[in-house]
Amino acid sequence: MKYIELKNKQLQLYKREKSKFWQIKIKLPFRKSIRISSRTSIFNEANEIALKKYEIFSLDIANNSINNKEYFLKKIHLINSKDLNKKDIECLLKESEKYIAFNKQNIKKTKILEGRTIFNLFFEDSTRTRTSFEVAAKRLGADLINVALKDSSINKGETLLDTITTINSMNPDVLIVRHPEQGISEKISKIVKSCVINAGDGSNEHPTQALLDALTIKKKFKSFENLQIAICGDVIHSRVARSNIEILTKLGSKINVIAPKKLTPKDIKNLNVNVYTDMKEGLKNCDIVMMLRIQKERIVGKILPNEKEYFEKYGLDYKKLNYAKKNAFVMHPGPMNRGIEIDSKLADDVTRSLIQEQVSMGVAIRMACLEILIHNKDLYGN
Ligand code: CP
Numbered sequence: 323m324k325y326i327e328l329k330n331k332q333l334q335l336y337k338r339e340k341s342k343f344w345q346i347k348i349k350l351p352f353r354k355s356i357r358i359s360s361r362t363s364i365f366n367e368a369n370e371i372a373l374k375k376y377e378i379f380s381l382d383i384a385n386n387s388i389n390n391k392e393y394f395l396k397k398i399h400l401i402n403s404k405d406l407n408k409k410d411i412e413c414l415l416k417e418s419e420k421y422i423a424f425n426k427q428n429i430k431k432t433k434i435l436e437g438r439t440i441f442n443l444f445f446e447d448s449t450r451t452r453t454s455f456e457v458a459a460k461r462l463g464a465d466l467i468n469v470a471l472k473d474s475s476i477n478k479g480e481t482l483l484d485t486i487t488t489i490n491s492m493n494p495d496v497l498i499v500r501h502p503e504q505g506i507s508e509k510i511s512k513i514v515k516s517c518v519i520n521a522g523d524g525s526n527e528h529p530t531q532a533l534l535d536a537l538t539i540k541k542k543f544k545s546f547e548n549l550q551i552a553i554c555g556d557v558i559h560s561r562v563a564r565s566n567i568e569i570l571t572k573l574g575s576k577i578n579v580i581a582p583k584k585l586t587p588k589d590i591k592n593l594n595v596n597v598y599t600d601m602k603e604g605l606k607n608c609d610i611v612m613m614l615r616i617q618k619e620r621i622v623g624k625i626l627p628n629e630k631e632y633f634e635k636y637g638l639d640y641k642k643l644n645y646a647k648k649n650a651f652v653m654h655p656g657p658m659n660r661g662i663e664i665d666s667k668l669a670d671d672v673t674r675s676l677i678q679e680q681v682s683m684g685v686a687i688r689m690a691c692l693e694i695l696i697h698n699k700d701l702y703g704n
Contacts (some may be wrong), residue, residue, distance in 0.1 A: 326369075333376045335360075335368055344368030348379055353677050358701055371704075378700050391697070393417070398699045399518045400691055403529045403568035411569055415537055418683075418690035422541075425461070425685055434506075435464035438495040438696055442468045444521070445501040450656055450681055451521045451530070455498050458688035463596060465493070482506070483513065490514040495500075497667070502619075505688075515704065517695040525559045525620060530691060531655050532565035534684040536573060538676050539610060543649060546573035550607050552646065553595075555614035555636060555663055558587045559621065561612055562655045567593050580604035582627070582636065592698040605645035607641045612653040613638050613663045629662050639665035643674065651676050 334347040344360040347370070356379065360368035380447040386475065394413040399406070403634055406414075424430065438457045444452050451466070459466040469489070476485055482501075489497065490513070497514060499507045500521040507520035522528040536546070537577045543549055551570055557579055567577055577595040579586070598604030605611060643650060652668060652675045660666040669675055 328369075328612055329376055332380075333372055335365075335372050337363075339467065343370075346372045346375060348372075348376055350380060356701065357452070363492055369533035375700070381662065385484075387517050392701075393692055393694050393697065396698055396702060396703065398695060398703050399507075400529055400695060401508050401511060401518065401520045402527045403532050403565040404527075406529070406569070406572070408572045411533070411572060414533055414690055417541055417694060418533075418537055418686040421689040422537075422683070425682070430461045431463065432461065433463040433464040434693060435459065435495075435696060436460075438464040439493070440464050440466045440496040440498065440692065441489055441494050442466060443471065443486075443489070443497055443499045443501075444468075445471055445499075446522065448500055448521070450673065450684060451528075453685040455519075455521065455683070455688050455692075459496075461685070462689055462692060464692070478617065483509075486510050486514060490516065496692060513542065517699050517703075519691060519695070522561055524561065525564070525617070526561050527565045527568075528561040528655075529565050529569075530688055531562050531682070532569040533691070534687045535566055535653060535655070535679055536569050536614070537683040537687050538653065538680045539570075539575075541679070542676065543609065546570065546575045549575040549609045550647075551610045551612060552578045552579065552580055552605050552608040553612045553614065554601065554638065555603070556585045556616045556621075557581040557590070558585045559617035560614045562630070566612065567595055571595070578604045578608060580636070582632075585627075601638075601642050602645045605642065605650075608646040610651050610653060610662050611638060611643060611646055612655075613658075615655070615659060615663060617658060629659075633662055637663055637665065638668060640668055643668065645683075650674075652681060653677065655680065 326335045332349055342363055346358050346360055347355055349355045360371045362368050374510045395410045411477050442452055456466050491629055494516045496517045496519060498519045498521050499510055502524050504526040506523050506525040507518050511518040520527055520529060553563050553566060571577060571594050578598060579590055579595045580601055583599055594598045654664055654677050658664055658669055660669060669677060
């Protein structure tokens with residue numbers, strides 16, 4: 323084995339006989355050792371990476387701003403729920419628990435992410451996601467910049483990728499991206515050095531929404547096994563439905579999708595769900611009824627459902643909720659169209675509706691996501 327000690331033995335580089343890459347071990351005083359791969363077989367490159375990591379860790383520890391935990395989730399980006407396995411999801415839910423309590427304190431501020439720079443890049447409207455990422459980042463001590471894209475140089479003809487490259491040159495730690503184009507966050511993650519979080523890409527995915535929904539359900543039911551969850555409404559255009567189906571089935575729940583035929587995706591059967599067009603049948607034995615917004619902005623060139631008829635057949639009111647289990651809970655990711663997807667009184671009924679709880683859990687889960695992804699970037703990123 324080749325073995326080199328640096329920085330008063332606090333930094334070691336070693337390469338085993340059969341191993342391809344140089345390994346790095348950092349052992350700072352009073353801290354557990356951190357072992358990471360340099361992911362290179364060239365000593366000079368490994369040496370440079372090791373010194374950079376050592377500098378980041380000794381500085382962070384001097385500032386008391388980072389923990390030396392190793393999380394089960396090793397990812398640097400959060401793009402698609404389908405890329406998370408059950409243990410990754412459980413790791414995010416577990417780490418967010420401490421923030422649920424933290425967010426109830428009078429003083430809601432830590433220094434965990436002090437000195438970190440986070441950009442909110444929202445190319446589509448948002449209230450909940452944008453503000454909850456902002457609250458999450460600020461409570462962790464990071465600097466968050468809301469880029470006003472309506473006033474940005476995109477209006478002068480600059481391409482999206484040029485805008486992203488410009489922001490990347492300012493050395494951000496995280497880019498949070500919402501955009502109408504499917505797959506755009508993944509493309510961005512390949513050209514920037516920072517972590518990327520998909521805050522909704524077209525009708526594709528919205529992973530932090532599904533994680534906050536899972537956290538809300540976990541708080542109420544403790545376990546996901548044996549839960550029957552209905553997801554109802556405009557499923558075909560819903561990134562929330564897609565991400566929730568991925569996450570909740572991996573956690574062990576059974577999903578009933580209920581939608582008019584025109585709003586049911588053709589490939590839905592591949593997703594391991596039961597499919598219904600009738601609320602009475604689909605809600606039978608459900609513990610949770612998750613309603614979806616009609617995505618008017620994505621029903622371009624097609625005929626929008628008649629709102630009154632839609633509410634009669636698919637809008638959730640007390641009468642339809644009675645088809646589900648006694649005491650079943652209601653969820654909605656928001657923004658809601660009251661009187662179209664959901665009866666206004668039911669939406670506000672705190673004995674049945676978890677809608678405000680979902681918003682609250684959104685801050686906790688996003689704090690955990692920011693903490694873990696930035697920590698992983700320090701450990702495993704370039
Ligand atoms: N649920 C959700 O994504 O809401 P916003 O569009 O307000 O962010």
